[in-house]
Amino acid sequence: QVQLLERGAGLLKPSETLSLICGVYGGSFSAYYWSWIRQSPGKGLEWIGTIIHGGTTNYNPSLMSRLIMSVDTTNNQFSLNLTSVTASDTAVYYCARGPLRFFDIWGQGALVSVSS
Amino acid sequence: DIQMTQSPSSLSASVGDRVTITCRASQSISRFLNWYQQIPGKAPKVLIYATSNLESGVPPRFSGSGSGTDFALTISSLQPEDFATYYCQQTYSIPWTFGQGTKVEI
Numbered sequence: 001q002v003q004l005l006e007r008g009a010g011l012l013k014p015s016e017t018l019s020l021i022c023g024v025y026g027g028s029f030s031a032y033y034w035s036w037i038r039q040s041p042g043k044g045l046e047w048i049g050t051i052i053h054g055g056t057t058n059y060n061p062s063l064m065s066r067l068i069m070s071v072d073t074t075n076n077q078f079s080l081n082l083t084s085v086t087a088s089d090t091a092v093y094y095c096a097r098g099p100l101r102f103f104d105i106w107g108q109g110a111l112v113s114v115s116s
Numbered sequence: 117d118i119q120m121t122q123s124p125s126s127l128s129a130s131v132g133d134r135v136t137i138t139c140r141a142s143q144s145i146s147r148f149l150n151w152y153q154q155i156p157g158k159a160p161k162v163l164i165y166a167t168s169n170l171e172s173g174v175p176p177r178f179s180g181s182g183s184g185t186d187f188a189l190t191i192s193s194l195q196p197e198d199f200a201t202y203y204c205q206q207t208y209s210i211p212w213t214f215g216q217g218t219k220v221e222i
Contacts, residue, residue: 045160045203045214060211061117094159099207101166102150106159 002027004095004107012114018082020110022095029053029076032097036069036080039109040091050099051078085114118142120204122215129220135191137218139204144184148208151180151189153200154217160203164189196222 008020036048049059051069068081093110096103119142147167152160162171164180177192199222204215
């Protein structure tokens with residue numbers, strides 16, 4: 001059974017860079033799309049971006065200028081880097097498989113708080 | 117961006133009730149509409165994909181309908197475990213977008 005596990009720093013100061021890694025365990029990595037989605041009380045669920053195993057990315061235009069996603073096929077993981085964070089980037093960050101048609105497997109979520 | 121608007125934002129219902137949640141897209145999305153259920157403290161879980169296809173393992177009391185801009189999720193007989201928040205989501209065009217959620221209280 002495929003499992004996704006997010007890891008990374010949970011507390012940041014404004015202007016720092018948010019870095020998260022999602023490990024994919026128990027299934028094929030190269031055959032799928034992989035995404036980051038965040039959830040905050042103010043904005044609900046927001047798609048951040050999607051990457052495929054070759055490194056091709058699609059980013060949410062609202063975050064594109066601050067966002068870099070990358071993939072590590074050797075270790076079956078993909079990462080999110082979001083620069084110049086502010087309090088509005090405080091959210092639970094989920095990694096997820098898809099969407100080919102939908103996001104079918106999700107990680108448990110990682111809470112990231114931005115505060116001075 | 118395609119805006120997804122759900123209604124109602126919350127509802128109270130009793131076990132056994134038939135419940136319908138609607139989702140309207142700001143432009144036509146054909147049938148590229150998915151429904152997710154989120155229990156507090158957990159990640160969302162897909163219930164219905166491509167408007168009306170039931171994901172494996174999801175009880176048949178859940179069903180979806182619609183096309184174009186108007187969609188609905190129906191729970192035919194509400195069960196206690198259905199207390200959750202439900203989200204619609206379009207995969208017609210990037211950026212993929214979600215509705216704001218409908219909280220179902222038993």
